[in-house]
Amino acid sequence: MNTKQLDRIRTGKGFIAALDQSGGSTPKALLQYGVKETSYSNEEEMYALVHEMRTRIIKSSAFDSKYILGAILFENTMDRSIDGQLTGDYLWDKKGIVPFLKVDQGLADLENGVQLLKPIPGLDDLLKRAVERNIFGTKMRSVIKEANAAGIKKVVEQQFAIGKQIVEMGLVPIIEPEVDIHSADKANSEKLLKDEILSHLSALDNGVQVMLKLSIPTEDDFYADLMKDPHVVRIVALSGGYAQAEANEKLTRNSGLIASFSRALSEGLTAGQTDDEFDAMLSKSIQDIYEASIT
Template sequence: MAKDTVASTSQADRISSVAGFIAALDQSGGSTPKALSQYGVEAEEYSTEEEMFGLIHQMRCRIMQAPDFTSEKVLGAILFERTMRGEVAGMPVPQYLWEERGVVPFLKIDKGMEDVQNGAQILKPIPGLDELLATAREFGIFGTKERSVIHEANAEGIEAVVVQQFELGKQVIAAGLVPIVEPEVLIDSPTKTEAEALLKAATLRQLDLLEDGQNVILKLTIPNEAGLYDDLADHPRVLRVVALSGGYTTDDACERLSKNTKMIASFSRALAEGLSAKQSDDEFNAALASNIDKIYSASL
């Protein structure tokens, strides 16, 4: 138990104050085919779901074992449940990340979203959540991630998303983990700027209701107004504010992020941009290193 406590403390310190970014390696069932296609693996190259997940696991292992995927620039990595239960280099993935790479492991726990209502999508119910959180603790997971989506500047819809996110976050905290609260505003929303102002206000209201020790990480779309979320980053209940790439290219996401000095990256598509199953290890590692360098620099 003592070792677990020491590890948790050092992980919290890394996430809250060390330079770097959080890698998002958590594509799930619905997004896996697209992620594989971007990686140069087309649908005709696999015939079953098991084969599909096997191929995406190979891609993730290749990323995690790359020379530049270390604690020097990567603070944490968000995993899909199958990845958490899998192995890399003969070790459970969360153990490998922390013990071999110094990278803090997180787990995606949401099961998708409901249909759009009031311009937003709240989370679907998460069956067996308490058991999943307990299992995550056993695997050495530090925190969780749960994603909702905001389509437009609708105050009622945004409030519903934020309230649900924080209620779920409290359940995660009670299980001994740290939640990444992720109410994503779509980058192509025609009312993105207005939605972000409403989101900030709703988030501050929920943060002010948290008790001492109920700490969260916020994962937000890079705002149109640079510095908009600085007040959130300064809130005593926030360990870190991280940015999702949301479909921006790596260069565009990094340029936008660099203007928000109190946000760091938590990129998925931008991290994997330009990577291909057909590349040699040297080519793959060089492309990934370039992305890591760009994302790290933008997160400073």
């Protein structure tokens, strides 16, 4: 593990950019960027276009380590290059931004009010490749839709079990049990979730380091006690479908919680913008998300 990167993620001022839309969400991300589905005829062309979009974001002068601590990449992005350098190396060497990798294969069907992770075949091989490509950590997302104790218990069990596998490979896992922001019993789900997380953290061996990526809680500062746990490097928040302004406003009310926004980060960016227009829009988004993250 790179101790410089660990220190940056643990103590740095800023937020984590999520550039990890994968197979299912890529067409939506491209459409938001102004690239219609008629612009590509197969998966390879689609991934080439989304890599162009991500490269434009990463190379922008606005995408600056002064505000951004880390960036989460999709496997396809990790395997591609920017200016002749693998994306993760470019992020760290040229930008001083810590690279993470999304490792999940999407969500299983809804059961017990939750969606577990689909099985991740070949995870060890993927983690080995991540280590070879100088990736610092990983992320995997499950979803909680109802305050179902049995379902939430399963989500956290699965996340921590895979998290341990990731730790053994020398990477820092971002454990992401997202609570659906539209859930009718969101606050109750968060109570159940926090109890399960605390129980799993207390069972970890000394020195094991994890991160948590959680929905912005209904009750302000609800995760403050989790932040104090010695196993927790940092807690980051997802935007979860809130528009950027609302996500920022909610984040501001949670001291120590920092953003790891995806859709809310790229809001307003389009392929047709000039570089100046693109950089100005991205700069404003980054500034606003940064301000909300350092409260």
